[in-house]
Amino acid sequence: MSDRKEELDRRVKRTRRVIRDALVALIREKGFESITVQEIAARADVNRSTFYFHYRDKLDLLEQSTEEMLEAFKEALQVPSEQAKACTFTGIASATRHFVHIAEHADFYRVMLREVGLPCFSKQMKRAIEETFYQKFDTAQTDEREAQAPREILVAYVASAHFGLIEWWLDHDLRYSASYMVEVLNRLVKFGPLHAPSLDEALRA
Structure with a gap:
């Protein structure tokens, strides 16, 4: 794997991690149902397009996050x-x-x-x-x-x-x-x- 590919993979993992952490923090504060994608993106300090590049919606984020953590x-x-x-x-x-x-x-x-x-x-x-x-x-x-x-x-x-x-x-x-x-x-x-x-x-x- 090239250094460029490794760096890209690290960035992707880092981005997904901060988005997941934002979801977890917001769930603790207000519950899953009340959270919006905009709030998740703002808490993670990413724009909405970045969020939608990785996930369809907040439910997809929840499902992918639990699957990744279970693995x-x-x-x-x-x-x-x-x-x-x-x-x-x-x-x-x-x-x-x-x-x-x-x-x-x-x-x-x-x-x-x-x-x-x-x-x-x-x-x-x-x-x-x-x-x-x-x-x-x-x-x-x-x-x-x-x-x-x-x-x-x-x-x-x-x-x-x-x-x-x-x-x-x-x-x-x-x-x-x-x-x-x-x-x-x-x-x-x-x-x-x-x-x-x-x-x-x-x-x-």
């Missing part, structure tokens, strides 16, 4: 094949990376899971987590007969707990670090909520 979330969840067998069930390597991703885009996730409350977005996040856990089961070649519950139930339980921790973390202003949240999640999955050992205070943010 980034899925990518952050993935574990490199050479690390997969060494990971615990939740996968510290990937889980830390995707908790970091959540932190970097905390305003977006708060808005989409709370202010807008998109059911399809939360369901897709949960499905992405479930799919990742299924892959880890397969990679680790876990014998389902040795598990405490059928694979489908275990994966559903862990995915729901995982997603619940993400929501709690966002609701409490990222009180703990990404690595701390992953450690908590792993211990809860491994030992259960009543028997998980306490974490060293040094792990806290």
Whole structure:
């Protein structure tokens, strides 16, 4: 890829990012239904023609933004094949990376899971987590007969707990670090909520 093409791609990504950030900020202030394209463009400091070059309307902006963020979330969840067998069930390597991703885009996730409350977005996040856990089961070649519950139930339980921790973390202003949240999640999955050992205070943010 040429330097010129790389610079163009960076500019496009930067423009789309500021437009998306403007949408998120305005949704928090006044709700999605009340927002106009002009307000989004003004908040992003771009003209309307720039907005319409990237999006048809505000609904298209919302849909594309959620799709792009969901893809980034899925990518952050993935574990490199050479690390997969060494990971615990939740996968510290990937889980830390995707908790970091959540932190970097905390305003977006708060808005989409709370202010807008998109059911399809939360369901897709949960499905992405479930799919990742299924892959880890397969990679680790876990014998389902040795598990405490059928694979489908275990994966559903862990995915729901995982997603619940993400929501709690966002609701409490990222009180703990990404690595701390992953450690908590792993211990809860491994030992259960009543028997998980306490974490060293040094792990806290």
